[in-house]
Amino acid sequence: MSNLRIGTDEWVAQHEERLASQSPLNKLFARIPLWAKWGSFFVIAFVFGAFSDNQYLLRVGVNLALFLMLSYGLNIVVGYAGILDLGYVAFYGFGAYGYALLSSEQLGQHWPTYITVPFITILTAILGYLISLPSRRLFGDYLAIVTLFFGQVFVQLVLASDNITFPWADDYVDITAGSNGIPGLDTFNFFGFIFDDIKDYYWLLMVSVLILTIAIHRVSATRIGRAWRTVREDALVSEVMGVSVNRVKTIAFVAGATIAGFAGTIFAGMQTSVFINGFDLPLMIMIYAAVILGGSGSLAGALIGATIMTILPELLRVPNYGAILFFVALTLTFFVISKKFNRFLIYVALIILIGFAFQLAMKAIGVTQANAEDWMVGLTGDLLKNWLFVPENRILWGNFAFILLLTLIAFFSIAKPIWKQVLLPFIGFTAIFLWEVRLIADVSTTRQLIIGAMLVVLMILRPQGLFGQTRVEIL
Amino acid sequence: MDYLGQQLINGLTLGGVYALIALGYTLVYGVLQILNFAHGDVYMIGAFLGFFAMTWLGGPLAPTVPIALMLLVMFLIAMMGTGLLGIVIERFAYRPLRNSTRIAPLISALGISILLQNGALLIFSPSIRTYDTSSYIPSTLGFSIGEITIDSVRLGVLVLSAVLMILLTKWVNGTQVGRAMRAIAYDKDAAVMMGIDVDRVIRWTFFVGAALAGAAGVMNGLLMRGVSSGMGLIPGLKGFTAAVIGGIGSVPGAMLGGLLLGVIESLAQGYLSTNFADTITFILLITFMLFRPNGILGRPMMVKV
Numbered sequence: 001m002s003n004l005r006i007g008t009d010e011w012v013a014q015h016e017e018r019l020a021s022q023s024p025l026n027k028l029f030a031r032i033p034l035w036a037k038w039g040s041f042f043v044i045a046f047v048f049g050a051f052s053d054n055q056y057l058l059r060v061g062v063n064l065a066l067f068l069m070l071s072y073g074l075n076i077v078v079g080y081a082g083i084l085d086l087g088y089v090a091f092y093g094f095g096a097y098g099y100a101l102l103s104s105e106q107l108g109q110h111w112p113t114y115i116t117v118p119f120i121t122i123l124t125a126i127l128g129y130l131i132s133l134p135s136r137r138l139f140g141d142y143l144a145i146v147t148l149f150f151g152q153v154f155v156q157l158v159l160a161s162d163n164i165t166f167p168w169a170d171d172y173v174d175i176t177a178g179s180n181g182i183p184g185l186d187t188f189n190f191f192g193f194i195f196d197d198i199k200d201y202y203w204l205l206m207v208s209v210l211i212l213t214i215a216i217h218r219v220s221a222t223r224i225g226r227a228w229r230t231v232r233e234d235a236l237v238s239e240v241m242g243v244s245v246n247r248v249k250t251i252a253f254v255a256g257a258t259i260a261g262f263a264g265t266i267f268a269g270m271q272t273s274v275f276i277n278g279f280d281l282p283l284m285i286m287i288y289a290a291v292i293l294g295g296s297g298s299l300a301g302a303l304i305g306a307t308i309m310t311i312l313p314e315l316l317r318v319p320n321y322g323a324i325l326f327f328v329a330l331t332l333t334f335f336v337i338s339k340k341f342n343r344f345l346i347y348v349a350l351i352i353l354i355g356f357a358f359q360l361a362m363k364a365i366g367v368t369q370a371n372a373e374d375w376m377v378g379l380t381g382d383l384l385k386n387w388l389f390v391p392e393n394r395i396l397w398g399n400f401a402f403i404l405l406l407t408l409i410a411f412f413s414i415a416k417p418i419w420k421q422v423l424l425p426f427i428g429f430t431a432i433f434l435w436e437v438r439l440i441a442d443v444s445t446t447r448q449l450i451i452g453a454m455l456v457v458l459m460i461l462r463p464q465g466l467f468g469q470t471r472v473e474i475l
Numbered sequence: 476m477d478y479l480g481q482q483l484i485n486g487l488t489l490g491g492v493y494a495l496i497a498l499g500y501t502l503v504y505g506v507l508q509i510l511n512f513a514h515g516d517v518y519m520i521g522a523f524l525g526f527f528a529m530t531w532l533g534g535p536l537a538p539t540v541p542i543a544l545m546l547l548v549m550f551l552i553a554m555m556g557t558g559l560l561g562i563v564i565e566r567f568a569y570r571p572l573r574n575s576t577r578i579a580p581l582i583s584a585l586g587i588s589i590l591l592q593n594g595a596l597l598i599f600s601p602s603i604r605t606y607d608t609s610s611y612i613p614s615t616l617g618f619s620i621g622e623i624t625i626d627s628v629r630l631g632v633l634v635l636s637a638v639l640m641i642l643l644t645k646w647v648n649g650t651q652v653g654r655a656m657r658a659i660a661y662d663k664d665a666a667v668m669m670g671i672d673v674d675r676v677i678r679w680t681f682f683v684g685a686a687l688a689g690a691a692g693v694m695n696g697l698l699m700r701g702v703s704s705g706m707g708l709i710p711g712l713k714g715f716t717a718a719v720i721g722g723i724g725s726v727p728g729a730m731l732g733g734l735l736l737g738v739i740e741s742l743a744q745g746y747l748s749t750n751f752a753d754t755i756t757f758i759l760l761i762t763f764m765l766f767r768p769n770g771i772l773g774r775p776m777m778v779k780v
Contacts, residue, residue, distance in 0.1 A: 160750040448593040455586030463579040
C-alpha cells in the first residue's frame with residue numbers, strides 16, 4: 001500500500017482491494033439477488049411438498065428443516081453475537097423432553113398441543129435466560145467451558161432422573177425413564193387437526209423456517225442485530241460506544257434457545273419418542289460443523305451448511321450415490337490441484353499405471369486375491385474389478401491403506417512442490433483403494449471421517465467458512 | 476471411617492489418572508492458549524496401544540516375558556506412540572492455524588477428535604477389548620491398613636502417576652526446554668526475541684502432554700479393563716475440568732485439580748448418590764467457575780484495551 005498516509009486506517013484503505021480479491025464463489029454468490037437465492041430454496045421446498053408423496057424424501061426434508069432451525073439458532077448465538085455456547089443442544093433436548101413429558105403416559109399428562117408447544121417454548125426461553133446469566137461474568141473459553149458443563153448436566157440429569165428417591169416417600173419416582181427414552185408420544189393435534197402424516201410436519205416446518213428466515217434477516221439489520229455484531233467484534237469498544245453488552249448478549253442467547261426449544265417440540269411430536277443419546281455432544285458437533293462450514297454469521301451459510309450436513313449422510317447411505325460422489329469429489333480435487341488439463345490427464349494416467357503395477361507386484365509376491373463379489377459394492381466396484389487388486393485379507397490391507405493415506409496427505413501438506421507432484425498419484429490410488437475396500441461398506445464411520453477431515457481442512461484453508469466474511473482480527 | 480478411607484483411596488487413584496490427562500490440556504493451553512479437544516482421543520489411542528503391546532508380548536494368559544517387563548513395554552509403547560501422535564496433530568491441525576481466529580483451532584480440534592475416534596472404530600473394530608489385569612498382576616502385592624485395602628493395581632497406578640508428575644515438574648522447572656516453555660507461556664513475542672525456537676518447544680510440549688495422556692490410557696485400562704473407541708470422551712472432559720479447577724495453564728494446578736476432582740467424584744458417589752454423582756460434580760464446577768474462573772492456582776485473566 002503505497003498511498004497510506006498518517007491517519008489512514010490500513011484495513012479501511014484496503015477495502016476495495018479486498019473486495020476485488022474475494023474468492024470466485026463469493027463473487028458469484030453476491031451477484032445473485034437476495035430474493036432469488038431464498039426464493040429458489042423455498043419454491044423448491046414448497047413445490048416438492050405439494051407434489052411429492054415419497055416418504056423417504058419427505059423425511060429427509062423434515063430433517064433438513066429441523067437442522068436448519070438449529071443452525072439458525074446457533075448462528076444467532078455464535079455467528080452474530082460471538083458467544084461460544086457449547087451446550088446449545090441442551091435447549092433442543094429440553095424442548096423435546098418437555099413436550100414428551102406433557103404428552104405421554106410417562107407422567108400421565110396429555111396436554112393439548114396448542115398449549116404444550118408455546119408453553120415449552122417459553123420455558124426454554126426462560127431456561128435460556130437463566131443460563132445466559134453466567135455469560136455476564138464469563139467470556140471466551142471460560143464461557144465455552146461452563147456452557148459445555150450445562151449441556152452435560154442436562155444429559156446426566158435426564159439419565160439419572162429415572163430413579164429418584166425423595167426423603168418423604170418410600171418408593172422411587174421415575175420422571176424421564178433414563179436411558180430407555182420415552183416412547184408413545186401424542187402426535188401434534190391442533191383443534192382436531194391431527195398431524196398423522198410426515199407431510200403435515202413437513203409443511204409446519206417449512207412455514208416455520210420461512211418465517212424464521214425473514215424474521216432473522218430483518219432483525220439482523222436492526223439496532224439489535226448490529227449491536228450483536230459489534231459485541232462479537234469487540235465487546236469492550238461496543239460498551240464504550242453505548243451498547244448495553246449484557247442485554248444484547250442475553251437477547252441473543254434467549255433467541256437461540258427459543259428457536260432450539262421450538263424445534264425440539266416439533267421433533268418430539270414427529271418422532272413420537274425421545275432418547276437422550278440424540279441430544280448429546282455428537283449432535284452439537286454436527287450443528288457447529290454446519291454453521292462453521294457455511295460461514296458463521298451468514299444466514300445463507302447456515303442454509304448451505306445444514307443442507308450439506310443433511311444430504312451428505314443420506315447420499316452416502318446408498319453405495320452407488322456414495323461412489324459417484326466420491327469419484328466426482330476426487331476428480332474435482334485433482335483438477336483443482338493440477339490447474340492445467342494436460343497435467344490432470346497425466347495424473348489420471350499415473351494412477352491407472354500405479355493400479356496395474358500394484359496388481360503385478362501383489363501377484364509377484366504371491367498374495368491371494370479376494371473374490372470380486374466379496375468386496376464389490378455398487379457401480380464403481382463393477383467397473384474397477386479388473387484394475388484394482390484387492391488382497392484376500394482386505395480388512396487388514398484396508399487398515400494399512402487408511403494409515404498410509406493419512407501419512408501421505410500429511411507429508412503432502414508440507415512437501416516441496418516437486419515432491420507434491422510425485423506424491424499426488426499415490427494419494428489418489430490409496431484413496432480409491434481404501435474407498436473400494438473399506439469405506440464404501442461402512443457408511444456411518446465413513447460419514448464421520450469425512451466430516452472430521454472436512455472440518456480440519458476447512459479451518460486450514462478457509463477459517464471463515466464457505467460464505468463467511470473475513471473478519472478483522474485484533475492482535 | 477473405613478468407608479471414608481476406602482473412598483479416598485479410590486478417589487486418589489482416579490484423580491491420578493485425571494491429573495495426567497489434565498496436565499496435557501494445561502501444558503498446551505499454557506503455550507498456545509488453545510483448548511486441545513482431541514486430547515481425550517489421544518488418551519483412547521494410548522489405551523489401545525497398551526493393549527496391543529500386551530497382545531504382542533503374548534497376552535495376559537501366555538506372556539512371553541516377565542510381567543514387570545511387559546508392563547514397562549506397554550507403558551513405553553503407549554507413551555511413545557501417543558507422544559508422536561501429539562506432535563503430528565500439532566503439526567497438521569494446529570500449526571497452520573496459529574495466527575487464525577480463536578474459534579478455528581477449536582473446530583479443527585473437534586475435527587481431529589472425530590477423525591481419531593472413527594479411525595479407531597474403523598481400524599480396531601467396535602468390539603470392546605479387555606486388559607484382563609487380574610490374570611497377570613498378582614493381587615497379593617497390595618496391602619491393607621485396618622479395613623482399607625489397596626490392591627496392587629491401584630497402588631501401582633498411584634505410585635506411577637506420582638512418579639510421572641514429579642518427573643514432569645522436574646522437566647518443566649529444570650531443563651532448558653521446560654524453561655523455554657514457561658517463557659513462551661509468559662510472553663510469546665518476547666520469547667521469540669530472546670532466540671527461543673518456538674516451534675521446537677511447542678513440539679516438545681505436545682509430545683510430553685500426549686505421552687502423559689497415553690500413560691493415563693494404559694492406567695485406565697489396568698483399572699477399568701475395558702477399552703473402546705468412544706472411551707476418550709468422558710475422561711477427556713473430566714481431565715479438562717480438572718485442568719480448569721486447578722487453573723488452566725498452571726502445572727501444579729492441574730495435578731491438584733485432578734486429585735481434587737477424583738476425590739470429589741468418589742465421595743459424591745459414595746455418600747450422596749451414585750446416580751447423580753456426575754451431575755453434582757458438574758454443578759459444583761459451574762458454581763466454582765462463576766466465582767473463580769481462573770482456578771485455584773491460575774493467574775488472573777487480564778483484558779487489554
